[in-house]
Amino acid sequence: GQSLEQPSEVTAVEGAIVQINCTYQTSGFYGLSWYQQHDGGAPTFLSYNALDGLEETGRFSSFLSRSDSYGYLLLQELQMKDSASYFCAGLGDSSYKLIFGSGTRLLVRP
Amino acid sequence: GAGVSQSPSNKVTEKGKDVELRCDPISGHTALYWYRQRLGQGLEFLIYFQGNSAPDKSGLPSDRFSAERTGESVSTLTIQRTQQEDSAVYLCASSLNDRNPYEQYFGPGTRLTVT
Numbered sequence: 519g520q521s522l523e524q525p526s527e528v529t530a531v532e533g534a535i536v537q538i539n540c541t542y543q544t545s546g547f548y549g550l551s552w553y554q555q556h557d558g559g560a561p562t563f564l565s566y567n568a569l570d571g572l573e574e575t576g577r578f579s580s581f582l583s584r585s586d587s588y589g590y591l592l593l594q595e596l597q598m599k600d601s602a603s604y605f606c607a608g609l610g611d612s613s614y615k616l617i618f619g620s621g622t623r624l625l626v627r628p
Numbered sequence: 629g630a631g632v633s634q635s636p637s638n639k640v641t642e643k644g645k646d647v648e649l650r651c652d653p654i655s656g657h658t659a660l661y662w663y664r665q666r667l668g669q670g671l672e673f674l675i676y677f678q679g680n681s682a683p684d685k686s687g688l689p690s691d692r693f694s695a696e697r698t699g700e701s702v703s704t705l706t707i708q709r710t711q712q713e714d715s716a717v718y719l720c721a722s723s724l725n726d727r728n729p730y731e732q733y734f735g736p737g738t739r740l741t742v743t
Contacts, residue, residue: 551730560632560719560734561671568730605670607730614659614729615684618671 520544522606522619529625530596538591538622540606548609550582550589551616556602564591564604593624601626630654632735634720640741641710649705649738653722660703661732662695663719671719677703678726710742 522542530536540550549568553561565573567582567589579592593600603623607616633652641647653660662674673687677697688694692711697703707714717739721732 549730560736561721561732563731563733566730607671609730614676614678614726615673616661616671616729616732617673618663620670 520608520617522608522617524604524606524619524622526620527623527625529627531627532596532598534596535592535594536596536624538593538604538606538624540589540591540619542587542589542606542608542619544587544608544617547584547587550580551607551609552578552580552591553605553607553618554602555605555621561605596626598626598628600624632720632722632733634718634735634738636738637736638739638741640743643712643742644709646706646708647710647740649707649718649720649740651703651705651720651735653701653703653720654733655701657722657724657733658700659723659726659729660697661721661723661729662703662705663721664689665717665719665737667716674705674718676726707740710740712742715740715742 551566552564555561565580572581577594582589603621605618605621607618635650660677663671675695676684679700680697692708695705717737719737721734723732
């Protein structure tokens with residue numbers, strides 16, 4: 519089976535940097551994705567790591583360490599609009615099925 | 629269309645009734661996924677289509693749930709004899725093909741309330 523663990527809530531200040539961690543357990547592993555979901559909205563794809571290392575997309579970066587079964591999403595220069603839920607999602611057991619973590623609710627304060 | 633669309637956006641039904649939820653994926657996307665999301669929770673995988681076939685139905689919670697896809701486009705998720713625990717947001721997503729499942733494009737969802 520597969521499971522992904524994330525903190526339930528994170529609070530940070532506008533302009534700061536925040537890191538959202540994700541640890542996973544899986545019998546097979548094909549990569550880690552990150553999605554953003556605003557309240558009442560649809561999940562939106564942010565990034566994907568198939569290999570170890572850092573992927574950067576503007577203010578957002580995602581990191582993966584397969585040896586540690588661990589990844590994180592890094593958000594820089596936080597803006598109020600970044601307040602949302604963030605989900606890590608793993609491809610494991612099969613190469614086509616995404617299994618989602620329970621999500622981390624990020625609150626950005628002024 | 630430009631994105632994934634779903635209808636209806638909201639559905640209120642009485643316990644025991646059947647409901648049909650519709651998903652129109654992005655044109656050209658051959659892979660289609662259905663998820664269920666309960667309030668404040670993550671996404672629960674229900675079923676996956678590649679083209680018109682469903683290689684994995686393992687996430688369907690019970691035999692009251694079924695889904696089909698025709699013409700490699702529109703998909704419908706049917707819930708028979710709805711129960712209160714079926715109340716959730718049902719999300720549909722598509723990806724270019726099943727070799728790119730990590731990047732899925734989601735529709736706005738159907739909020740189902742069973743009274």
